[in-house]
Amino acid sequence: MDKLIIGEDVFVPLLNEEQIQNRIKELAEQISEDYADKVPIFIGVLNGAFIFLSDLIKKVTINCEIDFFKLSSYGDAKLSSGNVRLLKELNCDVNGRDIIIVEDIVDSGLSIKYIGDLFKKYSPQSVRVCTLLLKPKSLKYDVRIDYIGFQIPGKFVIGYGLDYAQQYRNLKSIYALSDNSEKK
Ligand code: IMP
Ligand code: MG
Secondary structure (H helix, E strand, O other): OOOEEEOOEEEEEEEOHHHHHHHHHHHHHHHHHHOOOOOOEEEEEEOOOHHHHHHHHHHOOOOOEEEEEEEEOOOOOOOOOOOOEEEEOOOOOOOOOEEEEEEEEEOOOHHHHHHHHHHHHOOOOEEEEEEEEEOHHHOOOOOOOOEEEEEOOOOOEEEOOEOEOOEOOOOOOEEEEOOOOOOO
């Protein structure tokens, strides 16, 4: 894997395709075991989580359903604006159901906290959170994450669903902004 140069920024390889897919298989096995007698609804947080959700449910061996929330918080910047907006509500009935929220990355935890608050108006049977990536040092909110793919340093990352100004989501691997690049 080569580094990526985007404008003045240098991104270095963090996780390759094989590492990502192997870990997703482990998560899928764990979830399939935990929900053996259930039909959970995987709820992806758009846009970032769509690739992870797609690969995850292909590896899950139980019956399941999917739906999506769409949130916006980053705009086109590398740092969160601190504001979350709900751009798309759920379309399914979550009352009495087992819900697995699927995120690409938990950074400050604000988005997950916001979704937790949204769920207060529903009556699901259970709610768990699954994220591919977690930046433990960036967490600012007290949120419970049940399934974690990888814990990573607090650097801006792109690829595998994660964007920079809406681009680079289609990369199969994940790259991190190198220390030599300035955060804008
Ligand atoms: P949080 O609300 O601060 O936890 O951030 C969660 C959301 O911000 C994620 O779902 C991503 O969409 C986005 N995000 C956080 N960190 C990064 C990153 O390093 N690269 C790209 N998007 C990110
Ligand atoms: Mg996201």
